[in-house]
Amino acid sequence: MKRRELLAMTGVGAAGLLVGGSARSADADDAHEVDREHLKKIGECAIVCNMAAHHCLEMLKKEGGAEHRATHAKSHEMTMDCQTFCVQAATLMARHSPLAKYAHQACADACRDCAAACEKGEGEIMKKCAEVCRACEEACRACCSAKKA
Numbered sequence: 001m002k003r004r005e006l007l008a009m010t011g012v013g014a015a016g017l018l019v020g021g022s023a024r025s026a027d028a029d030d031a032h033e034v035d036r037e038h039l040k041k042i043g044e045c046a047i048v049c050n051m052a053a054h055h056c057l058e059m060l061k062k063e064g065g066a067e068h069r070a071t072h073a074k075s076h077e078m079t080m081d082c083q084t085f086c087v088q089a090a091t092l093m094a095r096h097s098p099l100a101k102y103a104h105q106a107c108a109d110a111c112r113d114c115a116a117a118c119e120k121g122e123g124e125i126m127k128k129c130a131e132v133c134r135a136c137e138e139a140c141r142a143c144c145s146a147k148k149a
Contacts, residue, residue, distance in 0.1 A: 082114035108140035
């Protein structure tokens with residue numbers, strides 16, 4: 001996959017982040033490797049965070065359940081923000097930005113906090129969000145460690 005195709009996909013939203021194929025581009029103009037497995041984890045995290053945000057919003061719209069409103073509101077906010085960090089990290093990673101390491105660190109922290117918020121929520125999507133956020137956090141922290149070495 002060409003680097004410009006990766007960039008185009010990240011520009012159209014989180015769904016475009018899910019990429020397949022080998023971890024090395026066949027293009028001569030793209031001499032850098034892109035860790036596609038990491039990119040997939042970030043993309044999945046962005047997508048699941050959006051799904052969880054929608055779930056929380058639906059729960060907030062329902063009448064009753066006032067005792068859970070604060071939890072849903074917090075989770076909605078966290079999932080929307082986490083998705084933003086994921087997209088930013090993936091975008092910078094795809095274009096081999098020297099600033100990507102900062103985005104990965106921020107993404108890892110956002111995923112940690114989002115997972116903590118989602119673990120307090122109800123439903124399968126909230127459990128899935130916490131799980132996917134933890135995996136994304138781990139991948140981003142590993143990426144940061146690899147860049148320091």
